[in-house]
Structure formats: structure tokens, C-alpha cells
Amino acid sequence: MADTYAQLVNSGPGRNLARKLGLPQPAVLRRYEPGQPLVAGPVVVLGDTAGADKLAAELLSWGLDVRRHAVPAEKLGAIILVLDELGHPADLEMPVLAAAGSLRDLRAGGRVITLSRPAGEASTPEAAAARQGVDGFLRSLAKELRAGATGNGVLLADGTTSTSPSALGAVRFFLSARSAFVDGQFLMVSTEDGALPEDVERPLAGKVAVVTGAARGIGAQIARTLHRDGATLVLVDIPGAGDQLAAVANEVHGTALQLDITGADAGRRIIDHAVQRHGRLDIVVHNAGVTRDKLLANMDQARWNQVININIAAQLRINQALLASEHFRSSPRIVSVASTSGIAGNRGQTNYAASKGGVMGMVRASAPLLTSNGGTINAVAPGFIETDMTARIPFGVREVARRLNSLQQGGLPSDVAEAIAFLASDAAGGINGEVLRVCGQNLVGA
Amino acid sequence: MSTDGQSTPAAEGSPRASVPATRRAVIVGANRIPFARSGGAYAKSSNQDMLTAALDGLIARFGLQDERIGQVAAGAVLKHSRDFNLTREAVLGSALSAETPVYDLQQACATGLETVVGLANKIKLGQIDSAIAGGVDSASDAPVVVSEGLREVVLDLHRAKTLPQRLQILARLRPKDLAPLAPGTAEPRTGLSMGEHQALTTAQWKIPREAQDELALNSHRNLAAAYESGFFDDLMTPYRGLTRDGNLRADTSLEKLASLKPVFGRNLGADATMTAGNSTPLTDGASTVLLASDEWADARDLPKLATVVDAEAAAVDFVHGKDGLLMAPVFAVPRLLARQNLTLADFDYFEIHEAFAATVLSTLAAWEDEDFGRTRMGLDGAFGSIDRSRLNVNGSSLAAGHPFAATGGRIVGTLAKMLHAKAASTGRPARGLVSVCAAGGQGVVAILESL
Numbered sequence: 001m002a003d004t005y006a007q008l009v010n011s012g013p014g015r016n017l018a019r020k021l022g023l024p025q026p027a028v029l030r031r032y033e034p035g036q037p038l039v040a041g042p043v044v045v046l047g048d049t050a051g052a053d054k055l056a057a058e059l060l061s062w063g064l065d066v067r068r069h070a071v072p073a074e075k076l077g078a079i080i081l082v083l084d085e086l087g088h089p090a091d092l093e094m095p096v097l098a099a100a101g102s103l104r105d106l107r108a109g110g111r112v113i114t115l116s117r118p119a120g121e122a123s124t125p126e127a128a129a130a131r132q133g134v135d136g137f138l139r140s141l142a143k144e145l146r147a148g149a150t151g152n153g154v155l156l157a158d159g160t161t162s163t164s165p166s167a168l169g170a171v172r173f174f175l176s177a178r179s180a181f182v183d184g185q186f187l188m189v190s191t192e193d194g195a196l197p198e199d200v201e202r203p204l205a206g207k208v209a210v211v212t213g214a215a216r217g218i219g220a221q222i223a224r225t226l227h228r229d230g231a232t233l234v235l236v237d238i239p240g241a242g243d244q245l246a247a248v249a250n251e252v253h254g255t256a257l258q259l260d261i262t263g264a265d266a267g268r269r270i271i272d273h274a275v276q277r278h279g280r281l282d283i284v285v286h287n288a289g290v291t292r293d294k295l296l297a298n299m300d301q302a303r304w305n306q307v308i309n310i311n312i313a314a315q316l317r318i319n320q321a322l323l324a325s326e327h328f329r330s331s332p333r334i335v336s337v338a339s340t341s342g343i344a345g346n347r348g349q350t351n352y353a354a355s356k357g358g359v360m361g362m363v364r365a366s367a368p369l370l371t372s373n374g375g376t377i378n379a380v381a382p383g384f385i386e387t388d389m390t391a392r393i394p395f396g397v398r399e400v401a402r403r404l405n406s407l408q409q410g411g412l413p414s415d416v417a418e419a420i421a422f423l424a425s426d427a428a429g430g431i432n433g434e435v436l437r438v439c440g441q442n443l444v445g446a
Numbered sequence: 447m448s449t450d451g452q453s454t455p456a457a458e459g460s461p462r463a464s465v466p467a468t469r470r471a472v473i474v475g476a477n478r479i480p481f482a483r484s485g486g487a488y489a490k491s492s493n494q495d496m497l498t499a500a501l502d503g504l505i506a507r508f509g510l511q512d513e514r515i516g517q518v519a520a521g522a523v524l525k526h527s528r529d530f531n532l533t534r535e536a537v538l539g540s541a542l543s544a545e546t547p548v549y550d551l552q553q554a555c556a557t558g559l560e561t562v563v564g565l566a567n568k569i570k571l572g573q574i575d576s577a578i579a580g581g582v583d584s585a586s587d588a589p590v591v592v593s594e595g596l597r598e599v600v601l602d603l604h605r606a607k608t609l610p611q612r613l614q615i616l617a618r619l620r621p622k623d624l625a626p627l628a629p630g631t632a633e634p635r636t637g638l639s640m641g642e643h644q645a646l647t648t649a650q651w652k653i654p655r656e657a658q659d660e661l662a663l664n665s666h667r668n669l670a671a672a673y674e675s676g677f678f679d680d681l682m683t684p685y686r687g688l689t690r691d692g693n694l695r696a697d698t699s700l701e702k703l704a705s706l707k708p709v710f711g712r713n714l715g716a717d718a719t720m721t722a723g724n725s726t727p728l729t730d731g732a733s734t735v736l737l738a739s740d741e742w743a744d745a746r747d748l749p750k751l752a753t754v755v756d757a758e759a760a761a762v763d764f765v766h767g768k769d770g771l772l773m774a775p776v777f778a779v780p781r782l783l784a785r786q787n788l789t790l791a792d793f794d795y796f797e798i799h800e801a802f803a804a805t806v807l808s809t810l811a812a813w814e815d816e817d818f819g820r821t822r823m824g825l826d827g828a829f830g831s832i833d834r835s836r837l838n839v840n841g842s843s844l845a846a847g848h849p850f851a852a853t854g855g856r857i858v859g860t861l862a863k864m865l866h867a868k869a870a871s872t873g874r875p876a877r878g879l880v881s882v883c884a885a886g887g888q889g890v891v892a893i894l895e896s897l
Contacts, residue, residue, distance in 0.1 A: 108766045235506075239676075242683040243499065246506035250541035256506035277509065277747050 003386065006409050009121045020356040026409035032108035032177040033215045033420060034201045034228065038062065040107045041077030044354065051115065051162035052082035058163050058380050068309065070102040078111035078175055080101070082162055086116065086130035087396050096137065108147035113174045115154045115162050118188060123302070135186065142184035142441050143406050149268075150174075150183040150348060150407075150441075153263045157190040160430065165194035169427030172200075172331050176277035178418035180288055180381075183409035184441030187434060193374055194429025203425040205230030208278040210270055211268065212261055213288030215241035217387045220248045220283055227252035231283065234274050236261065242248035261314040262289050267321025275327045284322060286336040287356070293348040311318050311355030319377075322368055331374040333424045337416070338381040340439050356381070360435050367433025376432040378423045383439025386410040405440035457615040471566035472750045476503035476859025477539055479685035479849035480528040482733035488730040493529060497536040497582040497585035500732035500852075503683025505541045505577065508736055508748055516546040516574025519561040520581050520734070521551040523885075524851035525590045527677020533580070554884035555801065556759070557581045558733060563892055564861025565737050566754035573824035576740040579735045579858075581851030585728035592817060595623030603782050616853045622711065634763045634884065640772070640885060641802065647770030647852055648668075655719035658803035659703040661845045662724040666814040669841025670696035677840055681859050693727055693847040702771040724803035729847030733855030735862075750897040752864040752878075757828040757892035758782035764887040772805045774889025776812045777822075780829050782891055788877075791832040794868055797857045800843040804820040805883060840864065854890075855880055861894055 006026045007105035009015055019025065030040065038266060045056040052068075059080075060066045069210065070076065079102055081095045099112065106112070114134055122128035133154065142151035153165055166189045168386050174187075175178050202236045209226050213219035214235035223233050233254030237245040240257045248282040249256040259266055274281035289311045292303035322328045341349050342356025363379040372379055384390060384401045390410065393401065402410045419438045423426055454628050478704035479500050483489040488496060497520055505511055520533040529535070534548040537613040548832065558581030565577035592600075599619055638646075648658075660762045671677060673690055686736045708718035710725065736748075743750050760778035762769035769776075775798070783789060791815070798806045811819050819825040840860055843853055861878045883889045 239679045239682070239690045240684055242503065242689075243685055248684050249506035249509075250502055250511050253509065253511045254506075255509040256503075256683075258683075260676075263676075276749070345455065441523045 003409055006064050006122060012066055024084070024401070024403050024408040026407060027108060027146070027178040027408065029148045030177045031180050031412070031414065036177065038064065038172070039077035039111065040109055041065070041075050042080045043080060043175070044068075044076055044102055044381040045080045045082060047082030047084075047097045048094075049082055049085045053083040055080065055115070055162040058168060060391050070098070070105065075106045076102055076110060077107055077316050078113065078169070078432075079106065080261065081112070081114045081135055083114055083116040083154055084125060084162055086134070087124070088126040089130045089133050092133060092137065093132055094182075100232060106145070106149055107150070109177070110145075110149040111175050112138075112141060112145065112149070113150040113154065114151075114287060115156060115167065115171070118155045118157055121158050129254070137291040138186070139184045145406070148180070148407065150179065152179065152184065155186050155188040157188060160189050160192060164189055164192050164430055165196055165209050166191075166428055166430030167374050168196060168433065169194060169422070169425070172427070173422045176424060178292060181407065181415035181420075181440050182419060182436065182439050183439075185437050187431060187436055189430045190432055191371075191430040192414045194431075195426045197426060199230075201375050203427060204229035204283070204421065207231045207282040207424075208422065209273050209283035209285065210236060210274055210281065211243060211285045211287055212236045212287065214248055215244040217389065218413040219287040222287055222417040222420055223248055223252050223254065223415060225417035226283070226285075226424065227254065228423070230422050232278050234270070234278065236270060237288070261318065264317070264341045265312065267318040270318065271321060271327055272392040279330070280330075281327050282330065283333045283335070284318070285357075285420055285424065286318070286334065288314070289337060291349065291352050293352065295348055296350045299351065307351040307355050308358075311352070312358035312362065317360065319362070329375075330375040330424065331429060332370065333375065334366070334370070335423045336362075336377070336379040337422045338379040338435055340381050340383045340437060340442055343381060343437070344442070350380065362437065364433045371432065374429060376423070376429060378428070378433065379435045380416055380419045380423065381409065381437045381439065383433050383437065384410045384441040385416060386412055405442040407440035409440065411438055411440055470568040470573065470740055471569035471737055471754045472740060472743055473752045473754065473862040474738050474748045474750060474896070475504070475508060475856065476681055476733065476735045476855060476862065477507055478682055478690040478856055478859065479503070479731055480682060481729045481852070482848055483847060484728035484730060485884055486586075486692050486730070487686045487688040488584065489586040490616060491584065491730065492587050493525065493532055493582045493584050493732075494535050494539070496533065496584065496685070496730065497580060498539045499685050500580060500582070500734045500812045501536055501540040501542065501578065501682070504734045504736055504778070506683070507680065509746075511541045512543050515546045515578055516576045517565060518542075518546055518567065518578040518580070519547045519551050519565055519604065521553070521557040521586075522563065522582050523554055523557060524585060525552070525553065526589045532582075536620060541782065553890070554886055554888060555848070555850045556884035556888055556890040558856070559757075559858065559880060559882045559890045559892060560759075560854070561738065562735055562754060562858050563757040563853060563890065568618070569737055569739050571881055575739045577737040578853050579737060580733055581853070582732035583710055583849035583851050584730045585849070586730050590626045590757035591621045592626060595620065600621070600637065633764075639710075641710035643764065643771035644804055645714060647773060647808045648719060648802075649711060649714050649717040650722065650770065652810040653719065653804045653807045653811065654708050655704075657701055657723040657807055658719055659807060661743060661803040662703055662801070663698060663700055664732035665838060665841050665844035666695050666698050668839055669845035670695055671695055673838040677685060677863070681791040681863060691846045693729060695843050697704035697765045713807070719804060720804055724802060724844065726834075729849045731847065731852045732848035733852040735855050735858050735860065739757045751866040752894045752896050755893040755895050756782060756786055757890060758785070759888065759890045759891070762887040768807060769887070771885075771887055772801055772883035772889075773812065774887055775883055776809050776890050777811075778889050778891040779879065779881060780825070782893065786893060789895070790832050792877060792878045793832070794836060794876040795861060796832050796837045796838060797842065797861050797878060797880045799848075799853055799857065799882040800838065801848065801883055803844060806837075809881070844847050857882070860895070865894055865896035
């Protein structure tokens, strides 16, 4: 599981050798720990709109060191481009070139964030061109950034502004080390819903969250991260994984529920357990999933059906129970784990990719069903994550897969968990039906 | 009507007025690890390992991390001398608060049930608000002791002060003193194993081989069906790769059972009926039960499955052959039911520990025997018979195995869940009887009632 190569090129002699040979030089990413500063230095907010002014004022109120113009040679923690009133591609010039002048001053692990409008809502071809241009610009810039810096964008739908609760929530997430392995991605804020947490270190305080597949790997890490953020946890996994599930439950002070999620009454049993034992149910994380890889020519019924049943059919059935339940109506959150395989495809994973593509379709179609209760449903699509599962990939394939992203390394389970924790929080209340990739800007899959 | 079968108690009808006001003790839930055949999946696990695992599963199920439980009591029958504080060590290694007090208990195969009874009584008296009862046994990791000769030499050496003294003591050693003594379960006063004792009882009550095999088959079928329906999903936590009881033979049949050779009572000639199939194997495993007052359970939003109503212990004089070694429950149950003003017809479920199929059948035969009822129990006739469809309906020790001290917790957890479900489906209270026989001619029985 350890990325030996990354350790090597981050040591003195290894670093020099890799540089001379032109080999990839993955940086050690800054990861979130409670109490650490939000950003590693001053934040420059570029743009001359009212939205830029308001965002700068808001960031000031967070105690950040905010600049409206870069000070030459001053090291920066982040560059934010507020592009919320673009009418023509020519409007990009000023803020983009201002950012260009500051890029070399961006610290290791720095952040570039754009705030712009979705092209689909533009009223003129010129505005649409400018808005779509931001997409290409940001994704390219993210590939130019070095030393663990990332670039991500917030899309502000009509009716939202740069200081809408979830716009601020997204900016905060992208600025922080919580988004270490999120790179080159856009997150759409569609409504004014959501609220910033009273305690930014415990954004899930008072919430009861269910995590499926919590006995190991990414699921166990999701449980730890939600617990750290203040949530009370119900941990679900199949009875056969009960011993590992119990260990995780005892670590995060949650309750273990041994349950096969493909059972007809799984949704009811999850709701009953959460409500009876913890008084409420706020968050459901559909993490449980399996791979049964085979080329399609060799695919059998059992492999196909098991993957479809566990990875998507169970989620659909549980969501039906959740949506019908009177106990899941107070700003509920559903977050599903999808996969970049479901976006870009993966040889030998037709079943898995179908199920994960299904998750994304489900999330988009289910989003309107939750809005009346202030609820949301979103998905996180992990790329190459360092887990027991990926550790079993043959060495050569694994080594290549690891480097095929802008950060030139695999992500950690905690990177997936951080994205899920954000989407599960009140601050993400205006983000609905979205798929957020946690892939280090993988070269495949857009 | 005297319901005492043996001798007259010193003071009949104790004055209840002097008893302090009591409250209910409720069973919140239970957890056990799958039972493994001796030398199997848990061959390298100690009693402490297994008890800790069973505790941690219980803690995880009910969110008891860092909780200071009123008291934990558990025990093991086969116990290393180093495990003098077995339960305390297990608790210290678990996710419970280290400030949880503990005691060890040993009552042979009744250990597990006796911890439930003792702790429930403390809760009823208001001495504690919560408790975990349990038991564990490993026939694989059993203690092996040195011979008496070697032991005396070692102790004398320790006391010796001079070299000549030490040499003199060492000279006493003989080669035979160096052979270790394997653990045995023979009764010290008769030299007979438990199986040989039961064989005598089996012959006395003329229990046919076919009836024993049929009981064993039902045990396997019932346990397998319980697993298939997910009954154990909230009663069990896997351990060391085992997710079901290792002894369970879901595909066994009367033919297979009939093909086995008798292993006990062979010197009784034609009467030898007890085989490996209708006797419990040596087993490793651990079980725990969470008990509480209503207030404690309610304050934590915990479920309440059943109450521990009452219990009775009995012992028989097997040494002089007055009764069979494992027949103490035959006398305990009538005494308990008389005190509670109940008959066998008042029970929805019977959980009679299957030490051997013949133990259960001998017990039922004694209750159904008019002469025995009159002469030994002081009744007008037979004590009564039970509805066999209510007996061990989710399997018992013949299928699950029998890690001695862990069996009581297994039965109590299983029965409490069954009673709760029965009451929920019928809308009326359900009642269950637990009966566990034990070495030394002892037995403990208890009544549970649904919540």
C-alpha cells in the first residue's frame, strides 16, 4: 500500500535523481488536521465584480490574510478568481493574467479556485463561450500546478452568488487541506440552501450518520472522518465482516449493525436502528461495494448480478425507504461512492462501471426528490486510492495507474472521506445531484 | 404440595415482607463469537482472547465504548492458573471503561447462566444498574499441569536454602514425575467421564438410540434454519474467520447419525446408544449478555428483549447413584415453577441444554414418569410433559457446540430474542424456561419473560 516511489523522490538524493532524469516528482500533500490554518498563506482574490468584493470581505471575516492585488514576491496560499459576471471571452484577460503573475509565488500545497457561472445558463453565445472557457482554463491550469497545489472551480447557478452558503462552503473545502486529492474539478452550487457550521472543526456535530461497508478500507475511514467532524455513527456491513466492523465501531464510538444491504428490509432496519438507538437519522453514506472483475466475454451471471445488486440496486432500494420515511426529512443527506471507472470505463470492469455509472445516474435523478425537505444527494467518484483493493493490482499496472494524474500519486481513503464529509455537511446544502471526483485530476475520464 | 424432591428445606415459605423492594432486570441483548470445534479455528486463541472478542462485539452492537458497567461477571471451566482474573483482564483489554468492576465465577457448565442470575439479582436489588454476564471456554488451549511429584519438588526447591538441600530435593525426582497430566473431565469422586455417567442415566430411563439421533438432527436443522433466516445477525460477531458455529452440520441426516458407533456406555452392552453425533463435542467459544435496569436501558435508548424472572439451582447425589450426574434440573424446575405458580404448559419456549441428546430425553422422561413424580418429587403423579415443538427451536448445544461456560450466555441471548419476537408477533407476553445441567451433579434453571 505504501507508495515507495513517492517516498524515494521526496528524500534528498532521490529528489535530485528524479529531477535529472525527468521522472515524476509527486509531492507530499498537505492533509487536514483539526486546528491547522485553513490555507498556508495569504489569499489573493482577483476580479472586479461585486461578487469578488463580497467574497473578499467574507474571507476577511474568517480571519484570512486577504489581498485584492498580489504583492510582488510575497508567497501566497491561494489565488481566487471571481469570474461571476463574464460576458465575453475577452473578459477573462485581466483576472487570468493577474493570476499568471502570481503563480510562481504560490506556496507548496497552494490553491487556485475559480468562481464562475455554468455555461448552460448563459443568455448569449458570448457569455456561454466565456463561461465554458473557464472550464478549459481551470482544467489546464490544474495540470500546470506543482508541489501539491490544486485548481478547482465553483459554478454558481442562477440565483446564487459568490457568498451563497454553499459557495462559501465549497470555497472553504477547496482552500482547505480536506481537498488534498481533489484537482481540476468543478462543483455546482444550485441553490441558496445550506448554512456554514457554528464550529468549523465539528461541522457534523449533532448529526447521526450511517456508513455502509464500514468494516474496512474507505468505509472505515469515512466513519473515522465523520466521527472526527462530530457525527454519531451507525456502522453497517455484512454479518461476515462483523469482527472488523466491531473494531471500527469501538474506535469511533458508534454502533455496529450487521446487515446485508441487499436484503429487502435493509432500508427499514437501518432507519429503525438509527432512530431507536440515536433518536434521528441525518446522513446516509452508500459506500458498500464490490468488484468482480472479468472481461465481458468471460462474464458470468453471478459476477454480473452480485456487482449490480450490491453496488446500485441496494442503494436504490434503501433510498426508496429513506425517502418514504418520516425520520429522514430534516435536511437529510445521501452521499454515494461512485468511481472514475463509471465515468471513463475500465477494462475488465463492465459490471462495476455499469453499477457505478448507475450510481451517478441515480444521484442526478434523485436530487429533485430531496429538495422539498432541504435534502441533498451527491456522489463522490474516487480515482486511484491506496487501499487493500488497489494494493492487489500487479506492480507495474499499479505504478502506472498511480502516476496518471496531475498530482502523480494515489489518493488516500481519507481524501475520499473528506469529500464525503463535506457533501454531508450543512455547508453543502446548496449542492445537489453532483458528482465530485477525488482523483487528483486523473488523465482519463474528463 | 411439596415440590422439593430431595430433602426438606430448613424454612419453608420465607417471609417476603422482609425482602427489600425490587425492580426488574432486563436483557438488552447478547453477543457471542461462533463456537469452534476443539483444535479448529480457535486452536491458538486463549480464553482471554475469546472473551475479549465477545465483549468487544457486544460493546460495538450497543455503543458501550468507555461505559462504566455496574459489574461484569464471567468465567471459564478449563482455566489456567494465570487466568485468576480472567474476566477483569478481558474487560481491561476491551473497549469498556477500565473502571468497570468484575468478578470471575465457576460453576461448571452452569457458569454462564449463573452469572446472568447473579447479576440480574444485583440489578433487581438496586445494587447495580447495568451488567454483562458471560462465559468462555477453550478445550483447545486447556491447561496442562505437571505431576504432583514434580510440583512438590519445585515448591520444596523454592523453600530450600542451601545447595546440599537443593540437591537432596532434586534427587527425589523420578522420570514418571516429568510426564505432564492432560486435562480431564472425569468426575473426581467416581472416576467416570460425563459421557459414561450419562450412559448410566440413558440406560436407566431406556432412552432409545433413534430418539437421541432425532433430537440431534433437529438441533442441526433448527440451528441451520436460524442462520439462514439471519437470526444470529444481531447475536453474533465473527471471530478468526469463523462466521458460523464450526460444529453445525446442516446436511446431516438420520442415516448418517445412525451410522455412527457408540462411544459411551459400551461396557453396558446392548444398551450403548450414545455416539459422537448425539453427544456434544469439545468446543471453544465465548458468549456475553447485556443486562440492565429499565432506567439504564431507557436512558441509552437500548432495546429491552426480556426480563430475568427467577432462577433455581439444584444438585443431586450422583456419587451414591441416587440420581444421574446431569439430572439436577429435573428437581430444580419443579421447585422453580411451584414458587412462580406456573406449570410446563405456561411456557412458549423451552431451552434445555443438550449436553447429550439423552440428557434432554432423560430429563423429559423423568418429568413424565408418574412413579418418579410421586416417590422422588412428592407430587400426585408425573410432573408433566412439554410441547416438543417448543423445545430448542433455534438449535442447541448438539449443533452449536458447547464451550462449557459459554453455553448459558448463548441460550439466554437466543431465548430473549425469541421471546421478544414472539410477543411482538402475538401481542401477548411470552415466557421461556432455561435448563442447564453441570458437572458435580449440579443444575441451574431460570425463567425469562418477554418485553
